[in-house]
Amino acid sequence: MGTQGGQVWKVGQLANSTGVTVRTLHHYDHLGLVRPSARTLSGYRLYAESDVERLYAVLALRQLGLPLEAIGELLDGSSAIGPLLERHSACLDRQMVAIRNLRAQLSSVAAGMRGGQEVSVTDFLELIRKVITVDETVKAYFTDEQLADLAERRAQLGEDTIARVQAAWPDLIARVQSAIDAGADPAGPQAQGLAAEWIGLLDQFHGGDDGLRDSLYRMQADNAAKFEVQYGGPSPAQMDFIKAANAARH
Amino acid sequence: MGTQGGQVWKVGQLANSTGVTVRTLHHYDHLGLVRPSARTLSGYRLYAESDVERLYAVLALRQLGLPLEAIGELLDGSSAIGPLLERHSACLDRQMVAIRNLRAQLSSVAAGMRGGQEVSVTDFLELIRKVITVDETVKAYFTDEQLADLAERRAQLGEDTIARVQAAWPDLIARVQSAIDAGADPAGPQAQGLAAEWIGLLDQFHGGDDGLRDSLYRMQADNAAKFEVQYGGPSPAQMDFIKAANAARH
DNA sequence: CTCGACCCTGACGTAACGTCAGGCTTTAAC
DNA sequence: GTTAAAGCCTGACGTTACGTCAGGGTCGAG
Structure with a gap:
């Protein structure tokens, strides 16, 4: 051998x-x-x-x-290393963004289901449609970069915090309405407390980023009526009350 | 009709x-x-x-x-909504983690390639193996939760920052060695400056989390020789010098 | 000589369609 | 009324990286 x-x-x-x-x-x-x-x-x-x-x-x-x-x-040497890695990185990044967005939508839907464990399919679909249309509206007002920032912030805050913030809004809005109905003074302590809460919740969203805050305001301004009817968003009167309270503080 | x-x-x-x-x-x-x-x-x-x-x-x-x-x-009503969404969420989370890890590995490899635009396939493979073995070593010393934290921190810091930190280590280690060779006093100003830099770079890694820091120390202690030879990690003498400098400060 | 372990090729299945191929129907123009 | 274009049909292959049989040879030990 x-x-x-x-x-x-x-x-x-x-x-x-x-x-x-x-x-x-x-x-x-x-x-x-x-x-x-x-x-x-x-x-x-x-x-x-x-x-x-x-x-x-x-x-x-x-x-x-x-x-x-x-x-x-x-x-086989028929392809260069650098460009290949770069393309692959970009591909992974896109997948990350896609999955993160999906995950965010899912969380939104799940947040809308807290309470009744058994939701009817019809309600569920309605809820999904809402989430999707909100998503699309948001996409129209924020740049891709802003959306990426938001997604990252959401991931950081965690699902629970977001659920808490989302749950806090209707409660706060209801209390603001009570204050208005009771004829509270925007400069008074009750209104100041409400305004502070309001700003705190907003800050959870934009995290101090002015660009995000402005885009949010624009979106809210353009879609106020729709948001109010469909998602219990703040009414113009409530917005005015908070604005007046903020103005009184300065 | x-x-x-x-x-x-x-x-x-x-x-x-x-x-x-x-x-x-x-x-x-x-x-x-x-x-x-x-x-x-x-x-x-x-x-x-x-x-x-x-x-x-x-x-x-x-x-x-x-x-x-x-x-x-x-x-068709043959499947409940809640559990389905939960499973899907979990699935997406797993995908996120997987992609983030891939992305981190890719970044590590890319970081090792800065400089020579044309890397030979052999070198490239060697580099990948290094990255993978490092990855596996790390996995052995950190819990899943810690790994998730690390991945998130990395995503936050951004690729550039990480590349800068990684590039800063060999430089700092070299300067520490010079100081040792020059017989510098661990309590002296030069050593104190180096120790401060050292702690700063470490902080970029663990972000103040003691658990992360301890795990890192354990890993470094167990693999000091390997790290030193293969990746230019700090030698025991250098570690001692920094430790002495820190001790002198307190 | 036989039995179990190991090997071979070939083919189907996966998820959600994209993209032909070959052939029938409807519609609008002439 | 005819004809060409547009639209519709079914059926089948391709995509990714293998898993999972099915049917059948090969090899070493007893």
Whole structure:
């Protein structure tokens, strides 16, 4: 013997020692990604050391989430590394944004369902439509960057905090209305307390970012009637009351 | 005439007015998700109003990223809303984590490539392996929760900041070594400045979280030799110098 | 010689459609 | 009335990275 020597592995051995399945090795062979450099007479795949190295390279690149085709191009040198990574990063970023938005919508829907555990399908659909139309309205008033900031802030605050803030609005609005009905003075302590709460809740939303705050005001101004009827948003009278309270403070 | 009245739509019309493709309607018909309640003699699909409503419901649910099968079960009442949403939320969360981790690994790899625009494939693979083994080492020392915190912090800091911090370490370590070589006094002003920088960089990592800091110390202590040789991490002598400088300050 | 472990190829399934291919129907123009 | 364009039909393949059989050879041990 001594023709060539060198250790070789059969599929099962290689699969075991690398943690992948036999099927995966078949698959990579089929794609031409990792081909055994020899076969036995009966057709068994025989992987040499160079093949194993190539397999490890493929697995490392796969770890980064690269598509197998791109991995093949990389290893064959028919594709540059830098641009590929850049494209992949951009792709991942887009996926992140998409998933985060989905997650935010889901949270909104879930927030609207607190209470009755059993919601009818009809109500549920209505709720989803509301969430979607709100989403679209919001998209029209905020830039992509602002939306990304908002999504990040939401992720940071956590679902619970957001649910609490959302639940706090109707309560606060109701109390503002009571104050108005009772003829409270915008400069008085009750109104000042309400205005402070109001600003606090708003701050949870925009986090001190003036751009966000302005966009929110524009959206609210343009859609006041719709928001009031459909989502229990503040009425113009309530907005005026808060504005007057803020003005009185300065 | 006058048999039943009621408006009906052909596929193309419905597709146009809802923004989906004809193929999608075919697909939903095939799945039994939205079936036209009538057909012409020649086989054309005729969608009645109820069908259109069902289609809108499907599209709304699809917006949430639910799989079509789940949508069908929801609309048929054979599946409850709450648990479904919860499962879907959890699924999205898992995806987020996975993508964020991928993205972090990619950033690490990209950070290791700054400079030479053209990196050889071999070097590149070596780099990826490094990143992966670091990743696995880290995973062994931090809890899942801590890892999630770290990922979030990284996302917040932004790629540039992280790259700057990573680039700052070797520089700082080199200067610490110079100070040691020069026989600097750990209590002296030069050493105090270096220690302050050191703590500042560390703080960029753990953000004041003691749990994170402790885990990091444990990892560094256990793997000091490996880190030093492979990634230019601080040597025990350098760590001691910084420790002495900190001790001198108190 | 046989049995169990291991190997082979080939093919279907996955999610949600996109994209032909080949052929019938309806509609609008001429 | 005819004809061409537009619209509709069904059926089937392709996409991603394999999982999961099915049917059938091969190899080593007893």
